[in-house]
Amino acid sequence: MDDLKAFLAVARLNSFTKAAAELGVTPSALSHLIKALESKLGVRLFARTTRSISPTEAGRQLIDDLAPLFEKVDDAIKRLSELRDKPAGHIRITGADDAIEYILRPALTRFLVRYPDISVEVGIDYGFTDIVKERFDAGIRLGEDLNNDMIAVKVSPNWRQIVVASPQYLRTHPVPKKPDDLLKHNCINIRYSEKSGLYAWEFEKGDKKLNLKVKGQFTANTNTHVLNAVLDGIGIAYLPEYYVEEYVKEEKLVALMLDWCPYFDGYYIYYPHRRQDSPAFTALLDILRYEEA
Template sequence: MPRENLNDLLAFLAVAREHSFTRAAAQLGVSQSALSHAIRGLEARLGLRLLTRTTRSVAPTEAGERLLRTVGPRFEEIEAELVALSALRDKPTGTIRITAGEHAADTILWPALEKLLPDYPEIKVEIAVDNGLTDIVAGRFDAGVRLGEQVAKDMIAVRIGPDMRMAVVGAPSYFAQRPPPRTPQDLTAHDCINIRLPTYGGLYAWEFEKDGRQLRVRVEGQLVFNNTALRLNAALAGLGLAYLPEDQVQAHLAEGRLVRVLADWCPPFPGYHLYYPSRRQPTPAFALLVEALRHRA
């Protein structure tokens, strides 16, 4: 069908629904004379009168009613599909790449994604677990997760977790053989489960603070790990003291499987932040993820 015939059909539908050339012309943004010309052309091609015109009103004829019933819904379907397509411009979609440490990925990112993603099947998320301070620009990541004190000043940082505390813990079986440490310096006489982090280029020195005094203690022991789960398992097995995020050991402390020491030397510190370049223009999918992760006290 020629395109002008489609335009004439749209003109007819507007007049038949509005029962007025004046209102239909305003709706379509054309003059009344142009609208009348289009209707007359359509009637001439079909060889049928579609509208009955009086000085007071316009009404479809029997043929016009039939055309309105059969053609009208099809144009409505087309309009609905066009609206749905235009909505895709703002629909959250695409892939988001994030680099984060193991603890942040387990305790912050995963709980948020588990709730968010089922409602947004067009969003894909890749999480690279890396305990190093990855360059997100060079690594082509959309964002990274770090503790608040580690975020570079030229990045936008969004707080996604509460303040954190570390905990020094050991199993009751471990303390059955030796007295608990009273100060961080006492740790040098204990078997400790070491942490190797690429950021520090070697074994991590446990950090403590009390009354404004800061200490970093290099500990010794039989075991060295670069993840949280194995350090926790080793502590539960009584193989040494572990330095772990407080939330990872709370259940074990409550059940008596672990004992905490040096709590007064482990004050809170700024928790995890999502960070990304300030020049980045967030996509709808990325903006949605940021809001899902944003920490609300």
């Protein structure tokens, strides 16, 4: 069973190194284990190159047969632990770092103190994680990006991205009044994943809607580094208002063109149907749920 679980981890992560870290063993030990399993079964499970691994036809068949069974075993164990007097278990959540910071962090200490038998693991990812495939219990994502086959619960009010710049940058550059003015500025871009393009800045005023591709000298793949760059005076950034409001209040940043910045449909926690029967997950859901005023 342990060997098969290790095989599924390697197949899911497409990496001996990542799977070894998850399983708490060395990559070489895991490689020997998989080779021993292949020898025992009499078939090759992975095609290996110096740069990548991928399941063989036999490996793919074994994945298809085993993955649902192991998922049922894990769910059965989770349900058993949830029959205790107090909610207990391990909850895995994925989301972008600023979403986790905004939604989960304010409630996390209170939640963990109230439920000492529950542990929470966070996986930071700006991409569209397949939470079932990656074995997360839930994800946090904007309402407009949700999958239709998931249950979704709103966990934040509507919010918007705003244009900001540092006072030192604006001392040497003209203040932009409308979106097109940004094309003459050094704008800080974000690319959420290696496979995606640069994020287009979204503007709306009355019946006018515009997705603007801006240019600049610096691009990052997390809002943390975009924020650092705009604070350092490199250029103009487009960031969640909740993420920069303290800096605006302290006059470390200046908010620009607010009349052009539309609101989004807030954050949701989304999860597969099987998680709705878990007392531990329900307890977390209750503490995160956003109630409209």
